[in-house]
Amino acid sequence: MQLLRQTGWMIVRQMRNLMREPIWIALMVIQPLIWLLLYGQLFSRVGALRGGASTYIEFLTPGIVCMNAFFGGSWSGMAMISDLDRHVIDRFLAAPASRFAIILSQVVRAGIIAVIQALILLLLGLALGVRVHGGAAGWFVVFGAAALLAMAFAGFSHGIALLVRKEASMIAAANFVGLPLMFISAILIPPRQMPHWIAELSRFNPVNWGVHAARNAIVAGGDWGPSLGYLGLLVAATAATSLFATWCFRSYQRSI
Amino acid sequence: MDAIVAEELRKRYKDVQAMDGVSFAVREGEVFGLLGPNGAGKSTTVRTLATLTQPDSGRALVAGEDVVRHPNRVRRAIGYVAQDSGVDWEATGRENLMLQGRIHGLGGAPLRLRVEELLELVGLRDAADRIARGYSGGMKRRLDIAIGLVHRPRVLFLDEPTTGLDPEARAAMWVEVERLAAQESLTILLTTHYLEEADRLAERVAIVSRGKVVVEGTPTELKANLRGELVTVELGDVNGRVDEAADVVRTIDGATEVAADGRLVRARVPNGAQAIPGILSTLDGRGFQVASVTTARPSLDDVYLHYTGRDFATEDAAS
Numbered sequence: 001m002q003l004l005r006q007t008g009w010m011i012v013r014q015m016r017n018l019m020r021e022p023i024w025i026a027l028m029v030i031q032p033l034i035w036l037l038l039y040g041q042l043f044s045r046v047g048a049l050r051g052g053a054s055t056y057i058e059f060l061t062p063g064i065v066c067m068n069a070f071f072g073g074s075w076s077g078m079a080m081i082s083d084l085d086r087h088v089i090d091r092f093l094a095a096p097a098s099r100f101a102i103i104l105s106q107v108v109r110a111g112i113i114a115v116i117q118a119l120i121l122l123l124l125g126l127a128l129g130v131r132v133h134g135g136a137a138g139w140f141v142v143f144g145a146a147a148l149l150a151m152a153f154a155g156f157s158h159g160i161a162l163l164v165r166k167e168a169s170m171i172a173a174a175n176f177v178g179l180p181l182m183f184i185s186a187i188l189i190p191p192r193q194m195p196h197w198i199a200e201l202s203r204f205n206p207v208n209w210g211v212h213a214a215r216n217a218i219v220a221g222g223d224w225g226p227s228l229g230y231l232g233l234l235v236a237a238t239a240a241t242s243l244f245a246t247w248c249f250r251s252y253q254r255s256i
Numbered sequence: 257m258d259a260i261v262a263e264e265l266r267k268r269y270k271d272v273q274a275m276d277g278v279s280f281a282v283r284e285g286e287v288f289g290l291l292g293p294n295g296a297g298k299s300t301t302v303r304t305l306a307t308l309t310q311p312d313s314g315r316a317l318v319a320g321e322d323v324v325r326h327p328n329r330v331r332r333a334i335g336y337v338a339q340d341s342g343v344d345w346e347a348t349g350r351e352n353l354m355l356q357g358r359i360h361g362l363g364g365a366p367l368r369l370r371v372e373e374l375l376e377l378v379g380l381r382d383a384a385d386r387i388a389r390g391y392s393g394g395m396k397r398r399l400d401i402a403i404g405l406v407h408r409p410r411v412l413f414l415d416e417p418t419t420g421l422d423p424e425a426r427a428a429m430w431v432e433v434e435r436l437a438a439q440e441s442l443t444i445l446l447t448t449h450y451l452e453e454a455d456r457l458a459e460r461v462a463i464v465s466r467g468k469v470v471v472e473g474t475p476t477e478l479k480a481n482l483r484g485e486l487v488t489v490e491l492g493d494v495n496g497r498v499d500e501a502a503d504v505v506r507t508i509d510g511a512t513e514v515a516a517d518g519r520l521v522r523a524r525v526p527n528g529a530q531a532i533p534g535i536l537s538t539l540d541g542r543g544f545q546v547a548s549v550t551t552a553r554p555s556l557d558d559v560y561l562h563y564t565g566r567d568f569a570t571e572d573a574a575s
Binding site for chain 1: 303308332346360387407
C-alpha cells in the first residue's frame, strides 16, 4: 500500500513538473508527428515496404508509435540524472521512500507519456487515411504496446542513469543502445525485406515485440494470440528492467 | 539516552579515508556541532548517520536504532538537511513539503496543517506557492529545513546549514536554528567549518580532523582547557629589535608560546590582567616603546590549532 501511495505521489510530482514546461509539451506533441510525416514521405514510393498494409503510412504508423515509445523510454533516465544532480534523490533516500517506488514512478511516467503520444499519432494517422483494423481492442493493444515499450526501456534507462550519473555518459549510452535497436527492428520495413540474419536477430529485439503487436492491431486486426504473447514478453521485460534499476541504487549509494 | 552514538566509524573511498574511526555521542535534545575544515569527514559522517552511506566498519545508533540494520526505522526518526539543497526546483515550496510528508505516510488535514505551520516557521508563507527555482539561496535553505522537519523528527541533521549564504542570510539562519532548538524537542547535529558558528549554536562540539574526532566538549570547556589568554603587544618603534623584545617577554613568569611578527609580540599567559603590568615594565626597562596591549580569551580557532597542530584557516583553504 505504502509502495503504491508513494509511487502515485511521485508520479503526480513528475507529471505536474512536466506540465509546467510548455516547450517540452510542444515537442512531445510535434516530434512524433514529424517522424510520421517525414518517414511516411521518404519511403512512400517503395511498394515492397508496405508489408500487407494498404498504404505505407498505415504500415508505418504502428512503427512510429513504437519508435517514439522506446526512444522516450530510453531517454527518460535524464530525469533521474537531474534529480540526482539536485539531490532530490538523496532527500528521498534519507526518508523512508521505497527505492522501488522511485523507479516505478519514473517508469509509469514514461508509459503515460508514450500513450499520450500514441494517441496523437493515431489521430494524425486517421486523418491520413489509416484505419485501425483491430477496432477497439486494436486501440488498446497499440496503447499497451506503446506503454510497455516505454516502461521496459525506462527501467533500463534509469538503471544506467544510476550507474553513470552523468548526462554525457547517459546520452552516449542511450544512443549506443537505441539506434541499433531501431535498425534491427521492423519499425520502418517488414522483416521479409531485411537481410536474413537481421530478421533473425530482430526476433530478440524487445522493440520488435511491441512493433509486431501494434502492427497486427492496426494493419490486420484479429488473431490476438501472438500480440498478447508479445505484450506478455514486454511485461516481463518491464519487471526485469525496473528491478535492475532498483538494484542500481546500491551502486549509487556506494558512490556517495 | 543518547540520541546519536557513533562508534569507530570507518569509510574509505578509493584513495581517501573519509572516516578513520569517528566516535562521539550526542545527548537527547542537545545541539551538537561537528566542527572541522572542508574534507575532514564531517559530511561522510552525517550521511552515514542519515543512512545514505554504508560505513565499512563501526557502528552507529540514531534514536536508538542501528543505521545499518534498521535504516527505515532510523529514517522515520530523522530529518536530513544535506549540504546541497534537495529542493525540487520545478515544484512550489508547498508542493515540496506536501510530497515529503506523503513519503513519510502523512496525509489529509494533519499534513496540510503541518505544512502551513512549517511555512510560517521558516518564513516562507508568502512564497509558498511560487516555483522554488525563483527562490534565493537563503529561501531554498529554509525550505530544506522545513522539508527535514515535516514529520516531526526526533533528530535533525544539518550539514553545513550556512555554507554559501551571504552574511545576512547566515545570521538569519542562526536565529532559525536557535529557535528550532528551543521550540521543538529536537536533537540537532550540525556540521560546520565556521568556528564562530559552532561557538554560537552548539552546546557541545566535536572537532573533526582527517577522519577522526580529536576532541569533544562544550566550547567553553575546550577553550578553558587551553588555560590562559593571548596577549598581543604592539611595539612603537622596534628598529629590528622585535626578536629581542620577544626574548624579553619569554623571561616573564608563565609566558608561553611567545612569537614575534612584525611589530607584534604574542604570548600566552595564565591571566592577562595580572601579567600585563609586568610585561610592560620589563619591556620599558629594556628601552622598548609599547604602542598598545590587548588580551584575548582563546577562540575555537586556538582550540583547533592546539589539538590538531594545524591552523584552521590554512587547512580549510588547502582542501
